[in-house]
Amino acid sequence: MTKAGLGxxxxxxxxxxxxxxxxxxxxxxxxxxxxxxxxxxxxEIRSGNRNKLIGLINEKVxxxxxxxxxxxxAMGQNWNKATPEQxxxxxEEFKTLLVRTYASALAAYSEQKFDFRPLRAKPTDTDVTVNxxxxxxxxxPVPIDYSMEKTASGWKVYDVMVGGVSLVANYRTEFGNAVRxxxxxxxxKSLQAKxxxxxxxxx
Amino acid sequence: MIGGRALAAVxxxxxxxxxxxxxxPRDPFEGVNRGIYRFNDIFDRxxxxxxxxAYRDYxxxxxxxxxxxxxxxxxxxxxGVNNVLQGKLEDGVLDWARFAFNSTIGLLGIHxxxxxxxxxxxxxxxxxxxxxxxxxxGPYLVLPILGSSTVRDGLGTGLDFYADPLGExxxxxxxxxxxxxxxxxxxxxxxDASRILEEAAxxxxxxxxxxxxQRRRSLIYDxxxxxxxxxxxxxxxxxxxxxLARAPDVDTIPGNDPHD
Numbered sequence: 001m002t003k004a005g006l007g008x009x010x011x012x013x014x015x016x017x018x019x020x021x022x023x024x025x026x027x028x029x030x031x032x033x034x035x036x037x038x039x040x041x042x043x044e045i046r047s048g049n050r051n052k053l054i055g056l057i058n059e060k061v062x063x064x065x066x067x068x069x070x071x072x073x074a075m076g077q078n079w080n081k082a083t084p085e086q087x088x089x090x091x092e093e094f095k096t097l098l099v100r101t102y103a104s105a106l107a108a109y110s111e112q113k114f115d116f117r118p119l120r121a122k123p124t125d126t127d128v129t130v131n132x133x134x135x136x137x138x139x140x141p142v143p144i145d146y147s148m149e150k151t152a153s154g155w156k157v158y159d160v161m162v163g164g165v166s167l168v169a170n171y172r173t174e175f176g177n178a179v180r181x182x183x184x185x186x187x188x189k190s191l192q193a194k195x196x197x198x199x200x201x202x203x
Numbered sequence: 204m205i206g207g208r209a210l211a212a213v214x215x216x217x218x219x220x221x222x223x224x225x226x227x228p229r230d231p232f233e234g235v236n237r238g239i240y241r242f243n244d245i246f247d248r249x250x251x252x253x254x255x256x257a258y259r260d261y262x263x264x265x266x267x268x269x270x271x272x273x274x275x276x277x278x279x280x281x282x283g284v285n286n287v288l289q290g291k292l293e294d295g296v297l298d299w300a301r302f303a304f305n306s307t308i309g310l311l312g313i314h315x316x317x318x319x320x321x322x323x324x325x326x327x328x329x330x331x332x333x334x335x336x337x338x339x340x341g342p343y344l345v346l347p348i349l350g351s352s353t354v355r356d357g358l359g360t361g362l363d364f365y366a367d368p369l370g371e372x373x374x375x376x377x378x379x380x381x382x383x384x385x386x387x388x389x390x391x392x393x394x395d396a397s398r399i400l401e402e403a404a405x406x407x408x409x410x411x412x413x414x415x416x417q418r419r420r421s422l423i424y425d426x427x428x429x430x431x432x433x434x435x436x437x438x439x440x441x442x443x444x445x446x447l448a449r450a451p452d453v454d455t456i457p458g459n460d461p462h463d
Contacts, residue, residue: 101403108395139275139392140326143426164421164428165414173227173413174405190405198402 024148024155025119027064028130032114035060039110053103061102066149066156067095073159074171078179086184093191098167100198105162112136126150229343230412236345240408243350247390252397255390267388269313274385275324276305276312277368284366285327289335297322326422329366330359334423343412351415 022030038056039045045053071091072079082090117131127149133141147159159168178187230236259267283298301317301324309316318324333355334340341354352360364370369385372378404410421428 097403101399104395104399104402108399139271140324161421163418164426165417169417170410170413174409177409178405194405 025130029116036110066158069158073168096195239345258387259391272315273312282327285332288332329362330356331423
């Protein structure tokens with residue numbers, strides 16, 4: 001292979017690596033704007049088709065979240081007491097709950113303006129917080145902070161803080177109470193029940 | 204705060220506080236709190252929420268924005284006072300500048316011209332000032348109608364009301380109408396948020412309490428709270444690949460952190 005050819009291959013490999021390693025702040029901005037634009041263009045979603053919105057989130061947003069990590073953080077100490085099967089089911093139910101909550105929030109606030117803050121992190125950092133602010137007329141902007149960790153498959157969100165409230169931390173007491181009262185299977189059952197009622201009414 | 208804590212404790216025990224099921228150290232009066240929470244919920248469903256929903260559905264957004272701005276402007280002078288009390292002189296001066304511009308060019312505050320000029324709205328109150336001075340939150344409280352609070356924030360809210368310029372409005376009939384309008388407007392702004400909260404929570408009371416405590420802590424540090432120390436350090440990596448020890452934690456017993 002010629003030198004030029006080698007150079008080209010190296011450049012391509014480098015470009016591929018770059019594409020996979022989208023910086024976390026760029027990732028958040030791109031995905032947010034893309035989803036907001038898709039919602040704005042979709043009449044069915046705007047008139048309240050919840051399942052279609054959830055489908056959109058599953059396709060566009062979900063790949064960038066690490067739900068196993070979120071569930072582990074929300075479970076705290078109890079995570080280590082769960083069997084692999086329980087962990088799987090917990091993660092699945094928690095994911096369903098979070099996606100639906102996220103869909104509601106998006107439906108309510110997608111028309112607001114977003115202010116994407118520059119990332120304050122070193123290039124070598126593997127755990128960063130990406131700050132976004134939702135600007136609303138007449139009130140203080142609402143900060144949305146994404147805690148993100150660098151993984152082999154790109155940056156993944158493992159917590160979202162809205163107005164200083166960590167979603168994952170906010171579930172910790174609830175999960176702890178449920179496990180104390182009725183065990184890990186009891187918690188799985190209440191999550192399932194919660195998801196089922198929401199499916200019935202949240203259409 | 205010891206005095207306040209003791210006072211509240213006596214008052215609440217007098218109401219017949221019972222022991223709580225889970226014994227959360229941040230919420231020793233959970234029994235009474237849940238009672239008041241239920242009362243507030245009934246009040247909300249029967250009156251506050253329907254009125255706020257009607258307000259949102261029948262009053263044009265343009266007018267609702269003006270109403271929100273008007274009340275927001277009235278609050279700015281004391282937001283400034285609190286910023287100064289917390290040692291943030293510059294922010295305080297900016298709040299007063301906001302009030303000056305919005306009250307004049309903004310026609311008694313109905314237009315938020317200051318934000319357009321680059322003076323950002325702040326969120327301060329006496330509860331946050333006490334927190335900034337080092338007061339811990341004390342036990343969690345649910346106040347009738349007003350909802351989530353703590354001993355510290357409840358005392359702060361008392362001062363907030365005392366200082367509120369709405370109290371100067373005369374005749375009284377006008378003043379009461381304005382309180383009602385402000386409450387309605389504030390509830391209307393929370394309609395989406397409260398629906399999302401109900402969808403998200405397994406136990407609305409616990410979810411709301413924890414969100415409130417986290418939110419207040421964040422506000423005291425103006426959105427940049429230090430990470431809370433964990434009582435027990437987890438092994439470095441969980442199975443999921445995220446460091447548990449670095450996650451924000453609401454389980455920490457208040458008092459471990461001098462500011463919380």
